Amino acid sequence: xNKDKIMLAxxxxxxxxxxxxxxxxxxxxxNRILDALEDSAVFEADGGRLDFTTDAxxxxxxxxxxxxxxxxxxxxxxxxxxxxGAKPLYLSASFIIEEGLPIxxxxxxxxxxxxxARDAGISIVAGDTKVVEKGAADNLFITTAGVGKIQDDxxxxxxxVAAGDAVIINGFIGDHEMAVLLAxxxxxLQGEVKSDCAPLSGLVAxxxxxxxxxxxxxxxxxxxxxxxxxxxxGASRVGIIIEEDKIPVREEVRxxxxxxxxxxxYLANEGKVVVFVDGDDAEKxxxxxxxxxxxxxxxxxxxxxxxxxSRVLLKTSIxxxxxxxxxxxxxxxxIC
Numbered sequence: 001x002n003k004d005k006i007m008l009a010x011x012x013x014x015x016x017x018x019x020x021x022x023x024x025x026x027x028x029x030x031n032r033i034l035d036a037l038e039d040s041a042v043f044e045a046d047g048g049r050l051d052f053t054t055d056a057x058x059x060x061x062x063x064x065x066x067x068x069x070x071x072x073x074x075x076x077x078x079x080x081x082x083x084x085g086a087k088p089l090y091l092s093a094s095f096i097i098e099e100g101l102p103i104x105x106x107x108x109x110x111x112x113x114x115x116x117a118r119d120a121g122i123s124i125v126a127g128d129t130k131v132v133e134k135g136a137a138d139n140l141f142i143t144t145a146g147v148g149k150i151q152d153d154x155x156x157x158x159x160x161v162a163a164g165d166a167v168i169i170n171g172f173i174g175d176h177e178m179a180v181l182l183a184x185x186x187x188x189l190q191g192e193v194k195s196d197c198a199p200l201s202g203l204v205a206x207x208x209x210x211x212x213x214x215x216x217x218x219x220x221x222x223x224x225x226x227x228x229x230x231x232x233x234g235a236s237r238v239g240i241i242i243e244e245d246k247i248p249v250r251e252e253v254r255x256x257x258x259x260x261x262x263x264x265x266y267l268a269n270e271g272k273v274v275v276f277v278d279g280d281d282a283e284k285x286x287x288x289x290x291x292x293x294x295x296x297x298x299x300x301x302x303x304x305x306x307x308x309x310s311r312v313l314l315k316t317s318i319x320x321x322x323x324x325x326x327x328x329x330x331x332x333x334x335i336c
Contacts, residue, residue, distance in 0.1 A: 098137040
């Protein structure tokens with residue numbers, strides 16, 4: 001694979017994405033906060049802790065079942081803040097607009113952002129607009145930044161997971177990427193899958209209200225569940241075993257994956273949280289998650305073990321085991 005030029009696979013959240021970060025960005029931007037490689041940056045400010053994140057959204061098409069680029073931009077930013085246990089407070093949004101985009105389209109997107117921000121309890125307080133000539137962009141790109149406040153007794157880290165912890169997810173995986181893919185009309189597949197795009201602030205607040213034994217939370221966006229699990233296994237130097245029969249996948253998504261040759265474990269999600277919690281509190285956390293609308297399908301899908309270190313294993317339906325590695329290359333571009 002040619003590594004002299006940027007390819008679409010560099011943006012897929014898999015091996016090439018990680019190599020790009022480690023070989024190009026980290027050596028130049030090296031600092032203690034960035035080196036943690038969390039979903040967002042945690043830092044001290046006036047005696048408290050703030051959480052800061054930034055993101056960019058380039059989804060194609062702009063509108064898809066269950067959401068659009070506006071909803072996605074707010075939810076994606078909010079959820080990155082939530083993964084560090086922060087209460088989202090403020091958000092900024094910048095728009096790169098291609099000349100010729102209908103005002104009606106922009107208005108729909110901005111209205112979606114308004115509604116998503118209301119649902120998330122966050123205010124959009126700053127922004128910027130740039131217009132580029134026809135052909136210099138694909139309709140509309142949105143970049144965001146968000147800030148939140150972390151309670152003093154909340155300390156989440158991808159390096160704090162330990163043997164005996166349980167792994168919980170709040171429902172079906174793969175809905176977002178499959179919804180975007182099918183909305184493109186490139187494949188003759190029947191059935192409609194809706195994106196799971198949603199702000200997780202309420203669900204995360206409920207989780208943190210019942211347990212202080214939460215070790216880590218991650219939203220499995222680009223690269224899917226498999227990528228998140230590998231990142232955590234590597235950061236904490238532990239093994240993670242998940243059970244195939246317990247991982248929730250909609251039949252429509254599974255069927256489409258079978259036809260197209262894809263693995264649901266690597267599909268992007270935009271309304272899912274993977275929770276690593278001390279095994280003693282797992283059932284308590286699962287119970288409160290199930291009482292929330294975004295967590296009614298929550299399930300314990302696996303456990304953390306000491307060995308094999310930094311590896312993820314899938315216990316298959318026939319009771320065998322296979323290694324779940326990082327995504328190599330990319331499945332589909334422009335899904336978030």
